[in-house]
Amino acid sequence: MLLGFNCKIVDPFLIALNLPLEVCAGVNAGNSWNEQETFNIRDEIAKVSTSYPDQIKATRVSDISVYMPNPPTSGSGSGSVSYRLDGQALVTLFTFTNVPFDSLRGNGISYSNTTLIQFNRAALTALIAALESPSGLPATATITVVTIGTTTVTVPQGTQICAKILYQADAEISS
Numbered sequence: 449m450l451l452g453f454n455c456k457i458v459d460p461f462l463i464a465l466n467l468p469l470e471v472c473a474g475v476n477a478g479n480s481w482n483e484q485e486t487f488n489i490r491d492e493i494a495k496v497s498t499s500y501p502d503q504i505k506a507t508r509v510s511d512i513s514v515y516m517p518n519p520p521t522s523g524s525g526s527g528s529v530s531y532r533l534d535g536q537a538l539v540t541l542f543t544f545t546n547v548p549f550d551s552l553r554g555n556g557i558s559y560s561n562t563t564l565i566q567f568n569r570a571a572l573t574a575l576i577a578a579l580e581s582p583s584g585l586p587a588t589a590t591i592t593v594v595t596i597g598t599t600t601v602t603v604p605q606g607t608q609i610c611a612k613i614l615y616q617a618d619a620e621i622s623s
Contacts, residue, residue: 460622462505467492467617471593472517472610478602481527481609484594489585493617500619501585508580511614512541512572514565514595515556519549520603527597529611531571533578533588541575542567546600552609579615 469492473483490501514529528543544557544565551557557564559572578588595611 460620462618462620465493465496465500465617465619467496467615468612469591469593469615470610470612471595472608473595475599475603475607475609479599480597482596484592486532486590486592488590489579489588489615492615493619497619500617503619503621504585504617505620506582506584506618507586508616509576509613510616512559512612513556513614514542514544514552514609514611515554516549516552516607516609518607519553520601520607522549523599523601523603524548525552525597525599525609527595527609530594530596531575531613532592532594533575534590538592538594539571539574540568541571544597549599556610575613579613585617 469487471483471485473481475481493501493504524546526545526547528540530538530540532538542559542565547557547564551564559565559567579586579591581587591613593611593613595609597609
């Protein structure tokens with residue numbers, strides 16, 4: 449059928465790799481959390497394929513969110529998400545105060561929802577500038593994501609809250 453329509457696959461082609469830079473914290477002692485994780489951009493890409501880090505043509509941040517995989521039925525949380533680039537000083541990206549658990553369900557709260565979270569616009573601009581590159585890998589090699597906060601109620605053992613930077617990299621693939 450492809451031959452009948454003179455179609456061909458363009459070689460090389462780009463694929464977008466979704467690389468969620470995500471830190472999930474267990475709500476310790478029933479009502480608080482404090483967790484951090486450091487990500488090496490090249491290593492995250494290499495987890496998909498070891499050949500991809502040298503094939504990256506562009507990178508971008510497509511979303512930033514905070515969510516709870518299985519939130520309790522009632523209560524709320526307050527906290528912050530911060531980041532550190534290449535070992536520099538920690539910068540607060542956003543804070544949230546008394547956000548109902550129900551709002552953190554599913555995909556949670558995206559950075560586009562400014563009514564429930566308060567973004568530090570300068571920090572957001574700096575983060576995007578550091579992680580995005582229209583021509584390959586960014587100059588930034590590592591990012592540490594930190595989340596800390598409390599809940600208004602004691603939550604069941606195993607309750608988590610997560611902060612995620614949805615990062616994408618375009619890899620050029622050839623046959």
